[in-house]
Amino acid sequence: xxxxxxxxxxxxxxxxxxxxxxxxxxxxxxxxxxxxxxxxxxxxxxxxxxxxxxxxxxxxxxxxxxxxxxxxxxxxxxxxxxxxxxxxxxxxxxxxxxxxxxxxxxxxxxxxxxxxxxxxxxxxxxxxxxxxxxxxxxxxxxxxxxxxxxxxxxxxxxxxxxxxxxxxxxxxxxxxxxxxxxxxxxxxxxxxxxxxxxxxxxxxxxxxxxxxxxxxxxxxxxxxxxxxxxxxxxxxxxxxxxxxxxxxxxxxxxxxxxxxxxxxxxxxxxxxxxxxxxxxxxxxxxxxxxxxxxxxxxxxxxxxxxxxxxxxxxxxxxxxxxxxxxxxxxxxxxxxxxxxxxxxxxxxxxx
Numbered sequence: 387x388x389x390x391x392x393x394x395x396x397x398x399x400x401x402x403x404x405x406x407x408x409x410x411x412x413x414x415x416x417x418x419x420x421x422x423x424x425x426x427x428x429x430x431x432x433x434x435x436x437x438x439x440x441x442x443x444x445x446x447x448x449x450x451x452x453x454x455x456x457x458x459x460x461x462x463x464x465x466x467x468x469x470x471x472x473x474x475x476x477x478x479x480x481x482x483x484x485x486x487x488x489x490x491x492x493x494x495x496x497x498x499x500x501x502x503x504x505x506x507x508x509x510x511x512x513x514x515x516x517x518x519x520x521x522x523x524x525x526x527x528x529x530x531x532x533x534x535x536x537x538x539x540x541x542x543x544x545x546x547x548x549x550x551x552x553x554x555x556x557x558x559x560x561x562x563x564x565x566x567x568x569x570x571x572x573x574x575x576x577x578x579x580x581x582x583x584x585x586x587x588x589x590x591x592x593x594x595x596x597x598x599x600x601x602x603x604x605x606x607x608x609x610x611x612x613x614x615x616x617x618x619x620x621x622x623x624x625x626x627x628x629x630x631x632x633x634x635x636x637x638x639x640x641x642x643x644x645x646x647x648x649x650x651x652x653x654x655x656x657x658x659x660x661x662x663x664x665x666x667x668x669x670x671x672x673x674x675x676x677x678x679x680x681x682x683x684x685x686x687x688x689x690x691x692x693x694x695x696x697x698x699x700x701x702x703x704x705x706x707x708x709x710x711x712x713x714x715x716x717x718x719x720x721x722x723x724x725x726x727x728x729x730x731x732x733x734x735x736x737x
Contacts, residue, residue, distance in 0.1 A: 391494050394536045394561045395593060397449065398620045402672075402681045402701050405450040405498070406443035407540075407598065407624055408689030410457065411655070413439065421656050425462045426454050429479045430471060436479070440486035444495055446691040447698025447705035448684070452498040452538060453483040453529065460521050461506050476525055480532035491706060498563070499529025499537040501555075507547040509576070515550055522554040529560075536561035540624075541599045543567050545576045545583040549590055556591045563682065565598040565622050568609060570636050580609045581616035588617045596622030599686045602630035602637065603663060603671035611678050622682035623675050627663040627693050637661070637688075655687075662688065665696035672697040 397403050414421050418428040418435045429436055440451050455476050463469045480499065487495040501522050508514045522539075529537055537555045539562065542548035548564050555562040564587050566574060574583050584595040595617055597606055606625040614621050628637045638654045640661050648657055668685060675683050683701070685693045695707045715721045719734040 391535075394496055394563075395620075397496070398594070398681045402676055402683055403449045403496070404447055404694065404697055404701070405452065405538075405622075405624065405682060405684035406446065406448035406689060406691075406694045407452060407456075407684055407686045408627075408693075409436075409439060409452075409454045411687045412690055414656075423462065423466055424457050425466050425468075426456065426458045426475065426479065427466075427468070427471070429454055429458070429475050429482065433478065433482055436482050437486055440483060441489065442691040442707075443694055444486060444490060445705060445707045446694035447703055447707070448495065448694055450496045450498050450684075451483045451487040452500050453479045453532075453534070455479045455500045455525055455529075456502050456540070459501070459504060459525060461504055472524070473528065476528045477532070480529060480534065483534075484532060496535040497533075499526065499532070499534040499560075501525045501529075501537065501539050501551055503541045503543065503547065503567075507544050507550075509544070509546065515546075518547060518550050519554060522551050526554050526558060530558045534560065536563060536593075539564045541565070541567045543569055543575045545574045545578045545586060548583070548587060552587060552590050552592050561593040562591065563594040563596075563622055564592045565596045565624060567600040568597060568636075569600065570634075570638075572609075572635070579612075581612040584613045584621075585616050588619045592619065594620040594622050594682050596624070596680070596682065598622070598624035598684075599626055600636045600638075602626055602628045602661075603667060605630045605632070605635040607671065607674055607678075610675065610680055614679050620682055621680045622684075623671075623680050624682075624684040624686045625671065626686050627668055627688045627690075628658055628661045629663060629667075630661075658688065663693070665692050668693045669696040669700035672700040676701060 410424050458475050483497050487497045504518050539551035587595045603625045610623045640653050642653050698705045715723050719730045
């Protein structure tokens with residue numbers, strides 16, 4: 387990794403850190419994994435596809451290459467009958483992330499290990515905490531072996547499950563970023579308000595706390611501001627890039643009356659296209675976060691490289707992909723360049 391490489395907290399203390407997530411949705415759109423189970427078998431089946439997406443996020447301005455081990459845990463692999471792939475999948479994902487992180491043009495990108503909601507946590511089931519703890523320990527152990535810079539624990543709807551994940555991460559002495567996914571009712575499933583839950587996580591040793599997934603920018607920002615007021619550690623905001631609202635605060639039940647060919651399940655997760663935030667909305671979210679003192683900024687499920695580039699540019703950066711940022715002055719009909727032909731420019735209002 388190199389001795390001069392700055393760590394996560396050093397970078398956060400100096401400026402914002404951008405983290406691109408969204409691998410599940412983007413690789414599903416590209417035809418490399420199946421929606422529903424969302425198991426990241428692509429890591430083993432098509433590693434070049436994962437490398438390419440890592441590179442695109444890196445070129446767009448992500449400071450973090452997150453190993454694609456989200457949902458690469460024992461429970462998800464059990465569902466598809468492939469628990470034997472658990473360790474190879476995790477180790478391969480970590481190596482792919484480390485490989486691409488070295489391609490950064492300035493200093494190497496940070497490499498993050500990743501653990502997430504187990505989908506088995508049940509406070510009413512004896513032994514559930516031990517089962518979760520064992521699942522986290524496997525993945526965190528492989529991440530530590532790979533020499534990651536920090537570990538992300540994400541998309542927890544239960545505060546207690548997040549605390550268990552944090553407990554395992556802290557055993558490695560690696561920095562811990564722990565983010566919650568807040569359901570429509572505005573609380574964790576334990577009944578904690580987001581700011582209260584994040585304070586508990588900070589008290590338990592998390593270096594960065596915050597929110598990811600479920601909610602779009604419009605229904606995430608206010609909660610982040612409340613968290614920022616409640617905790618003293620760094621705060622993370624990684625919404626889904628979808629237009630959630632007060633009536634539909636999460637992306638699970640967004641209605642689309644304009645479409646009469648939706649599957650019975652509705653728009654989530656594979657018919658969310660009409661609700662996608664444009665790059666300007668994600669740029670505005672990034673600026674608002676930064677102004678509120680939130681420094682770990684990114685995008686979750688549904689995010690694409692153009693969203694990440696917009697976030698980077700909103701924070702005053704020019705990542706490699708900015709070489710190809712839009713320049714509509716050159717458009718044949720809508721541009722303003724003096725060399726454009728009037729026969730086209732004069733027709734634009736009628737197009």
